[in-house]
Amino acid sequence: MSKYVLVTSGVCSSLGKGVASSTIGSLLECSGLKIAMMKCDPYINVDAGNISPYQHGEVYVTEDGAETDLDLGNFSRFTSVNLTDEACISIGKVYENVIQNERAGRYNGRTVQVIPHITDEIKRCIRHMGTTSGADVVVVEIGGTVGDIETVPYLEAARQLVRELGKNNAISVHLTLIPVITGGELKSKPTQNSVKQLQQVGIQPDVLICRCESEVEDSMKQKIARFCNVTPGAVFVSPDFQKSIYELPVIFHKQGLDAMILSKLGLGNRTTDIRQWTDFLEKLSNPAKKIRIGMVGKKDYLDNCYKSVHESLFHAAVTGNNAELTVKKIDAETLEKTQDIDQVFADVDGIVVPGNYGQRGFLGLLATVRYAREHKIPFLGIDLGMQLMAIDTARSLCGWEDADTTEFIQNSTHPVISLPEEQPGPNDGVMKLGASEVHIEDGTKLYSIYNSSNIVERHRSKYTFDRRYAAAMTEHGLITSACAVSDKQTEAFEWKDHPWGIGVQYHPEFVSRPAKPHPLFNSFIKAAIQYRK
Incomplete structure (x- = not known):
């Protein structure tokens, strides 16, 4: 049975959740695991084909002809996964499937509601990805920001998945922001409030990734772990990269993010070989x-x-x-x-x-x-x-x-x-x-x-x-x-x-x-x- 890593974000959009999810997938793949990648988007469009690139970035096309979110491009570049139409679902596609089922009489005349029908369809799509891909781990990026009304069905489905599969089979990774205010002081309160919002929908994050302009001291990480109810050592930092987003696998590996996720999923001690990334960065640094x-x-x-x-x-x-x-x-x-x-x-x-x-x-x-x-x-x-x-x-x-x-x-x-x-x-x-x-x-x-x-x-x-x-x-x-x-x-x-x-x-x-x-x-x-x- 596949295990699942559910990636969410809070505080504000554009924190780099797609790149963080891609990096997690890459590190797990470098650990010798077969992975699958998936994006859950909150927009009502059935696919990204008609969305302006000024609003949503490029339309990424999969091998089987699906017009999808640009994050699937990151998934492809960071991993060796061959993405398909099933790797990207929008809430519009979910509602379309549910309405088609209702029209076909598959709900036996019951009133169709967000819970359980919409959330069940979301869970079915996520589980189906694990079944059809045969992956050891499925990394699922949940689009939007915690607190947004359009993310509610996805978060509820994620909560149910964690409960149904158990903590060793489905974990929550939450990406937040540590802002730097005037004078250079780092503030952890936005992260604390974001985690509180996630807890209010019933999800306790297992791992926190904090976006910040610079490195964060251990004392700040310990404070965040204590106030956000996560394991000491489960707080990681995603700093601004110097030259390329491809620095992230090396940064996260040095911090031990892959080891922590493997431990949380009960996948034992594995050696993560990141030479493909260190070799690339070596060439990047010495043109x-x-x-x-x-x-x-x-x-x-x-x-x-x-x-x-x-x-x-x-x-x-x-x-x-x-x-x-x-x-x-x-x-x-x-x-x-x-x-x-x-x-x-x-x-x-x-x-x-x-x-x-x-x-x-x-x-x-x-x-x-x-x-x-x-x-x-x-x-x-x-x-x-x-x-x-x-x-x-x-x-x-x-x-x-x-x-x-x-x-x-x-x-x-x-x-x-x-x-x-x-x-x-x-x-x-x-x-x-x-x-x-x-x-x-x-x-x-x-x-x-x-x-x-x-x-x-x-x-x-x-x-x-x-x-x-x-x-x-x-x-x-x-x-x-x-x-x-x-x-x-x-x-x-x-x-x-x-x-x-x-x-x-x-x-x-x-x-x-x-x-x-x-x-x-x-x-x-x-x-x-x-x-x-």
Whole structure:
């Protein structure tokens, strides 16, 4: 039977509960245990697919095509777990399941209520994860903050799970904040109040993780343990990291967090091998070169909007090329108005245009692609970034000034990008989500990167390149280097007379890990280093 670690947080949001949960999962995995990861989100949306990245960060896509919370990206990068749709539930999905059961008469005419029906469904999903994964330990991150009304069903379900499974099989890890007030004094009262709120719903935390700007003295930890009714030594500190979130596994291991959790779960003495993290940090601390990449996105975009792309560049720089990475954020809408685009890109060694939706900033993104092509700067386009390569070629080289995507302009005479159902032939109009097979053309740069004719990559796309224009694109130096095995849609472009210019329809960023960078990002960073020289 699987054991469960239930991770909650209090005081305020954005304390890093997803990273803390991921770190716990990583340390347990480094201890030789099979783990599973799960996120319980309090929003009513059935999934994260329609939530603005400005509100909730990027949409992370699993291999089986689920559009999920960005914390699953952290789960994937910190562990080796292959996440699925079952790894992320929202309260909207829970209510949807319960309503479907009620409509099917599965409750035998009983009144359907939050307790027991909603909480039973939450418990069923959590237990099901343990059963189907066969994991020794399931780490469950419960979204939201203790005290918020939307977290109540999850907390009640967690309380029941701890009681039903027993303290050796389900433990509570609570993340709180120790603020630093004027004068540098640390205050423990917010942590005490947060734990009190958790106790009021019937959960006594077994382990406390306290976010703080700096280290916390043992006397403060002992005070917190005493007032929060936790075992002495069960209070840990998550300080601000110096260079990377990947410092956390080493920090927590040195404090003994993994040993404490293993002890609480009755899993005995185990050796935790964290060499993958110490090796990564060693490379991070001793770079042999520096690299600066320009990432062009929508106006004032937040780092979390393109979280996986940023992390993939980071992995490729540190592990793949022993380089120190700086990412320059560039606003596409500002580019539309700038008079000196040369100055914007003067200090970058490579340019990335990640996936985007909507027309805002389109001309700035298009100008970026054209600049990278004309000035031979290493360029990586993902999703819309790849589609813009076709639009740029059509407008700049083919002379089709009105060439566009039907996502933005419906009456273009040269709709080089459109919905599959708008294109000639029997095309499927369903949005492509999740992993599917891609065929790479021999002799292309993409083939030399993968060294394989067939690969599997994850997708999140609806609009595609219209293959009627393929011959014209090739004639003007834009080569089709990959296509989908299932529907033959174009999956990748590359510029013929360019040192490194590749666009892909799929999303390689979703599978990159710190110790195993994705080959496409690895090759891109290597090309950027050569360009810098």
